[in-house]
Amino acid sequence: MSLRALPALLLRDLRLAVRHGGESLMPLFFLFAVLILVPLGVGPGPNLLATIAPGMIWVAALLASLLALENLFRPDFEDGTLEQWWLGHLPVTGLVMTRLLSHWLITGLPVILFAPLAAQMLYLPDQALGVLMLSLLIGTPILSLIGGLAAALTLGTNRGSVLLSILVFPLVVPVLIFATGAVAAAADGFSPRAHLGLLAALLVLALTLVPLAVTAALRLNIE
Amino acid sequence: MSLLLEARDVTFRRQGDRVFKPLDVELAAGNAVVVLGPNGCGKTTLLRLLAGILQPAEGAISRHAATAFLGHASALKAELTCRENLEFLRAFHGTPGISASRALSRTGLTGLGLRPARALSAGQKRRLGLASLLVSPRPIWLLDEPYASLDDAGGELVDELLAEHLAEGGAVALSTHQRKPKLASPAGELWVQRAPLEEPA
Numbered sequence: 001m002s003l004r005a006l007p008a009l010l011l012r013d014l015r016l017a018v019r020h021g022g023e024s025l026m027p028l029f030f031l032f033a034v035l036i037l038v039p040l041g042v043g044p045g046p047n048l049l050a051t052i053a054p055g056m057i058w059v060a061a062l063l064a065s066l067l068a069l070e071n072l073f074r075p076d077f078e079d080g081t082l083e084q085w086w087l088g089h090l091p092v093t094g095l096v097m098t099r100l101l102s103h104w105l106i107t108g109l110p111v112i113l114f115a116p117l118a119a120q121m122l123y124l125p126d127q128a129l130g131v132l133m134l135s136l137l138i139g140t141p142i143l144s145l146i147g148g149l150a151a152a153l154t155l156g157t158n159r160g161s162v163l164l165s166i167l168v169f170p171l172v173v174p175v176l177i178f179a180t181g182a183v184a185a186a187a188d189g190f191s192p193r194a195h196l197g198l199l200a201a202l203l204v205l206a207l208t209l210v211p212l213a214v215t216a217a218l219r220l221n222i223e
Numbered sequence: 224m225s226l227l228l229e230a231r232d233v234t235f236r237r238q239g240d241r242v243f244k245p246l247d248v249e250l251a252a253g254n255a256v257v258v259l260g261p262n263g264c265g266k267t268t269l270l271r272l273l274a275g276i277l278q279p280a281e282g283a284i285s286r287h288a289a290t291a292f293l294g295h296a297s298a299l300k301a302e303l304t305c306r307e308n309l310e311f312l313r314a315f316h317g318t319p320g321i322s323a324s325r326a327l328s329r330t331g332l333t334g335l336g337l338r339p340a341r342a343l344s345a346g347q348k349r350r351l352g353l354a355s356l357l358v359s360p361r362p363i364w365l366l367d368e369p370y371a372s373l374d375d376a377g378g379e380l381v382d383e384l385l386a387e388h389l390a391e392g393g394a395v396a397l398s399t400h401q402r403k404p405k406l407a408s409p410a411g412e413l414w415v416q417r418a419p420l421e422e423p424a
Contacts, residue, residue, distance in 0.1 A: 002317025012300070012311045019302045080296025088275040089289045089317065089361075223277055 005090050006098045013102035023071075027064035027107045028114065034060040035118050046123040053122035054132065054183035058176055060118075061111045061136065065143040066168060068107045070161060072099065072151040073218065083222055096214045100148045108140030124187065131186035131196070135179040138199045145210040146171045152217035174202060225252050226287065227363050227394045228273060233282035234418065235268050241418035242268050245282060248413065250363060250394035255385060255406060258398040260415035266398040267294070269415055270365045273396060288362035289318065295367060297352045301341035305332060305351055308340055309358045316359035326354040331380060345372040353384060364388060366397040378402055 017024040038056055039049055076082040085092050115136055119129050150167040157163055182195035230248040234241050243265035250256060258266045271277045273284065274292035299308050309323035321329070327336055330350040335343070343351060349372055356364060369381050382405050385395055389406065396413075397404070404410055 004317050005315045008311055008314035012303070012307075012315075015307070016300060016302055078296070079300065080294055080298040081300070083271070083276045083294070083296075084292065084298050086274075086276045087290050087292060087316075088286060090315075 002089065003091065003094065006094050009095055009098045010102055013099065014105065017102070017106045024068075024106050025110075027067050028110045030067060031060045031064045031111055031114070031118070034063070035121055039122070050123040050125060050187070053119065053124040054128070054180045054187065056122065057115065057118050057124075057132065058135075058139075058180050058183075061108075061140060062143060062172060062176060064111060065107050065140065065147055066165060068103065069147045069151045069164060069168075072103055072148055073155055074151075077155055077221070082218065086219070086222060092218075093211050093215045096148075096218070097211045100144050100211070100214070103148065104141050104144040108136075108144055111140060112136045124183075127189070128183050128187035131192045132183045134196060135182045135192075135199060138196065138203050139175050139179045142175050142199075142203050142206045143172060145206040146175075148214050149210050149217065152214045152221070155218065155221040175199065178202070226250070227252055228284070228286050228288070228290075230273060230279075230284040231282050233269075233272055233279040233284055235265070235272055235277055236280035237268075240420065241280075244416045244418050246413070246415065248273060248396070250396060252362070252392040252394060253389050255389060255395040255397070255404060255410035256413050257403060257410045258396060258413050258415060261417075264415045264417045266415050267367050270294075270367050270396060270398060273363075274365045286363065289316075290363040290365060291316075291356050291359070291361040292365045293352050293356065293367065293369065295371075297340075297348050298355070299340045299348065299351060302339060304337050304339055305343070305354075306336035308351065309354055312355045313358040316361065318359050318361060320358050320360040323354075323358055326357040329357060329384075330354040331376070346374060346377055349373050350377060350380070353381065356384070356388075360391075360393075362393045364393060364395045364397075366395065368399060369397055370399055370401045382406065 035056065042048060073082060085095050112133060115133055116129060119132055124132065147168055150164045153167065154164045178195045178199045182192035182199065185195060186192045226249060228250040232245040232247065234243055234245045246269065258269060260266050272279050274290050276292065305327060306323045309326055313319050313323065324336060327333060330353050332347060332350055332354065340351060370378050385404050386406055388395060
């Protein structure tokens with residue numbers, strides 16, 4: 001088994017993402033569309049916005065990560081690239097993790113980088129900004145992992161976006177609760193450690209189990 | 224003669240039914256096998272089984288060397304250029320062979336290196352698929368209809384590449400409808416027969 005396949009795959013995924021340009025930036029545009037439109041709807045008062053800021057940023061990040069899921073495995077499935085993973089000399093679970101990493105780099109990382117701007121737009125208290133970034137850093141990989149599992153399971157269905165969303169939503173509820181809990185606690189001046197600790201535990205759990213489950217789900221759909 | 228791939232009594236089940244009658248397949252170094260049979264008898268399924276993409280429902284397959292599988296879907300990324308596609312595959316499969324530009328010229332695609340794979344014709348895509356076999360050499364070639372959508376020159380190119388591969392100690396199994404490979408030593412033939420429907424027990 002050659003581990004050289006992993007950086008090669010990562011590089012190609014990122015190159016494809018750059019070549020798709022607009023499509024890859026969709027999640028980020030979506031995030032800011034929500035963050036700009038909601039204050040117009042509920043009224044721009046700083047007190048109200050500061051209260052709902054953690055929840056809004058997180059819900060927008062969650063929905064943004066859903067946007068790119070349909071393209072996680074399906075193009076590879078349709079053009080025959082995916083079946084090449086099973087030729088026997090490639091570490092399939094490693095390839096799955098590489099693909100999920102590239103998904104996170106494309107959808108998760110830009111959200112984290114632009115989170116300070118989003119926080120400013122919604123009057124999030126300054127002492128909560130660090131915790132918001134940290135919660136996104138721990139939480140968005142979980143979104144990519146769970147989303148990847150749903151995408152792998154629905155690969156055989158005909159463009160199963162609805163099924164995909166139904167599978168993802170219950171699984172990401174804990175992520176949303178602990179992440180927004182951490183940011184809200186920090187904004188109110190309390191310690192966010194308990195929430196962040198539970199979030200990190202969820203990440204460890206997802207990181208351990210999901211790649212194996214994704215590998216099995218892809219294998220089922222290849223057959 | 225060293226055996227590169229052995230399959231004993233293999234078959235595959237789809238929705239519980241056998242796809243084809245159990246088969247024995249042996250591929251030794253320097254051997255070519257042509258998989259024959261009518262449409263829908265399971266030729267592609269057999270090749271995918273041999274490649275390891277599918278797991279046999281019955282029987283056992285042992286592979287003693289790395290395999291390359293070239294199917295109907297070309298396994299190329301339409302948005303990448305021909306050269307990028309080949310360079311990716313060269314690194315991905317971990318057994319670098321000849322360079323991407325030499326593979327392109329060998330398969331008659333000289334000068335198309337910077338063209339996106341999307342802009343190739345069906346026959347050119349097949350040729351690019353053949354080039355992908357050259358950039359990452361693996362001893363066992365499993366080719367699903369390699370002659371499809373190729374012109375006469377393309378068919379001869381496939382024959383030449385097969386002959387070179389066999390001379391280097393490789394083995395080939397390929398399915399075909401159009402033409403049979405013209406090789407120095409005649410290729411073995413393997414008929415795939417559709418399995419009769421089983422009576423529910």
